[in-house]
Amino acid sequence: xxxxxxxxxxxxxxxxxxxxxxxxxxxxxxxxxxxxxxxxxxxxxxxxxxxxxxxxxxxxxxxxxxxxxxxxxxxxxxxxxxxxxxxxxxxxxxxxxxxxxxxxxxxxxxxxxxxxxxxxxxxxxxxxxxxxxxxxxxxxxxxxxxxxxxxxxxxxxxxxxxxxxxxxxxxx
Amino acid sequence: xxxxxxxxxxxxxxxxxxxxxxxxxxxxxxxxxxxxxxxxxxxxxxxxxxxxxxxxxxxxxxxxxxxxxxxxxxxxxxxxxxxxxxxxxxxxxxxxxxxxxxxxxxxxxxxxxxxxxxxxxxxxxxxxxxxxxxxxxxxxxxxxxxxxxxxxxxxxxxxxxxxxxxxxxxxxxxxxxxxxxxxxxxxxxxxxxxxxxxxxxxxxxxxxxxxxxxxxxxxxxxxxxxxxxxxxxxx
Numbered sequence: 018x019x020x021x022x023x024x025x026x027x028x029x030x031x032x033x034x035x036x037x038x039x040x041x042x043x044x045x046x047x048x049x050x051x052x053x054x055x056x057x058x059x060x061x062x063x064x065x066x067x068x069x070x071x072x073x074x075x076x077x078x079x080x081x082x083x084x085x086x087x088x089x090x091x092x093x094x095x096x097x098x099x100x101x102x103x104x105x106x107x108x109x110x111x112x113x114x115x116x117x118x119x120x121x122x123x124x125x126x127x128x129x130x131x132x133x134x135x136x137x138x139x140x141x142x143x144x145x146x147x148x149x150x151x152x153x154x155x156x157x158x159x160x161x162x163x164x165x166x167x168x169x170x171x172x173x174x175x176x177x178x179x180x181x182x183x184x185x186x187x188x189x
Numbered sequence: 190x191x192x193x194x195x196x197x198x199x200x201x202x203x204x205x206x207x208x209x210x211x212x213x214x215x216x217x218x219x220x221x222x223x224x225x226x227x228x229x230x231x232x233x234x235x236x237x238x239x240x241x242x243x244x245x246x247x248x249x250x251x252x253x254x255x256x257x258x259x260x261x262x263x264x265x266x267x268x269x270x271x272x273x274x275x276x277x278x279x280x281x282x283x284x285x286x287x288x289x290x291x292x293x294x295x296x297x298x299x300x301x302x303x304x305x306x307x308x309x310x311x312x313x314x315x316x317x318x319x320x321x322x323x324x325x326x327x328x329x330x331x332x333x334x335x336x337x338x339x340x341x342x343x344x345x346x347x348x349x350x351x352x353x354x355x356x357x358x359x360x361x362x363x364x365x366x367x368x369x370x371x372x373x374x375x376x377x378x379x380x381x382x383x384x385x386x387x388x389x390x391x392x393x394x395x396x397x398x399x400x401x402x403x404x405x406x407x408x409x410x411x412x413x414x415x416x417x418x419x420x421x422x423x424x
Binding site: 026029030033034036037039040041043044047048050051054056 | 246258
C-alpha cells in the first residue's frame with residue numbers, strides 16, 4: 018500500500034479514508050449523545066453497589082430526556098459527583114419538587130446507607146441537572162475490558178503495541 | 190532490472206488496483222492531459238467532513254457537552270449530509286472511473302472505468318471516447334483475463350497491458366503505434382498460460398526492456414523490442 022503513494026492525490030485519498038473512519042466513529046458517538054441528551058450515553062458499572070441488578074463490568078445505555086414523565090422514585094440513574102469524573106449508578110429513593118431542578122436522593126441497592134456521604138460537601142440532594150441519564154438498557158459483562166484497561170494501564174500499551182505489530186506485519 | 194514488487198495473483202483487489210494504477214501512468218506518458226475533477230471533489234468532500242468532525246471534537250473537549258450540544262447536533266447533521274453526498278458521489282458519479290482526460294491534440298475526451306466480478310480473474314474495462322466537436326460518444330468494452338499482463342510470480346508487465354489498450358482503443362492506438370499492432374491479436378490463447386516466465390523476464394531485462402509499469406521507461410523501447418515481441422509470442 019505504501020509503495021503506491023507516488024502521487025500526492027493518492028496519498029491524500031488514503032489518509033482521508035483513515036481519517037473518515039475515525040471521524041465517523043466519533044460522530045456516531047456524538048450523535049447518540051445528542052439524541053439521548055446525555056454527555057456520556059454509554060457507561061460501565063464500576064462497583065457492586067447495585068447488585069443483584071447490575072454487576073461490575075455491565076454496559077449501560079442511558080436516556081436523559083423527560084418526554085413523557087419526570088425522573089421519578091425507583092428509576093436507576095447515573096450521576097457524576099461534583100468535581101469527580103466517576104459515574105455512579107444508583108436508584109432514586111426520594112424526590113422533592115418537579116422539573117429540571119427537582120431534588121433527588123439516591124441510594125445503591127446493595128448499600129446500607131443512602132448517598133448523602135457521597136455527595137459534595139454541603140450537598141444533601143442531587144439536582145436533576147446533575148444526572149446524566151436514566152438506565153434504559155444494559156449489556157452484561159461487555160464493559161469489563163474498559164475496567165481492566167483503566168485499572169491496569171500497561172494493558173493499554175500492550176494492546177496498542179500488538180495492534181501496531183499486526184498493521185506493520187500485514188504490509189509484508 | 191528495477192526491483193519490482195510482486196502481488197498475490199489470487200488477490201483480485203491487488204490485481205485490479207495494480208492495473209488501475211497503471212492506466213494513468215501509461216496514458217499520461219502518451220501526453221494525455223489527466224483531469225482530476227472527480228478526485229478533487231471527492232477529496233474536498235471527505236476532508237470537509239473530517240474538519241467538521243474535528244471542530245466538533247474541539248469545542249466539545251474545550252467547552253463541555255451541555256453548552257455546545259446544539260452546535261454538536263448541527264455538526265452531526267452536517268457531517269451526515271456531507272458523508273451521504275460523498276457516498277453518492279463515489280457510487281453514482283465516479284462509478285469506477287480510474288482515468289478521465291483529454292488527448293494531446295485536445296480533440297478527444299476519454300474516460301476509463303474498470304470493474305471486476307467477485308472471484309473472476311477478468312478485468313472489465315469500459316472506455317468512453319467523446320470528440321469535443323461532435324455530440325457522439327463511443328463506448329468500448331474490453332474484457333481480458335489478468336494473466337495477460339501479470340506473470341506467474343505476480344509481477345506486472347507493462348507491455349502486454351499497454352498493447353491491450355492501444356490495440357482496442359483507436360485514440361490510444363494512434364498515439365502508441367508500436368503497441369497498437371501486436372504480433373498476435375487473439376486473446377483466447379492466453380487464457381490458460383501465464384504470459385511470462387522468469388526466464389523470459391530475465392531475457393527482457395537484459396535487452397533493456399523495462400517490465401516495470403513506469404512512465405518513462407515503458408515508452409522508450411528500442412528497435413529490439415519488435416523482435417523480442419516475436420520471440421515472446423512463440424515461446
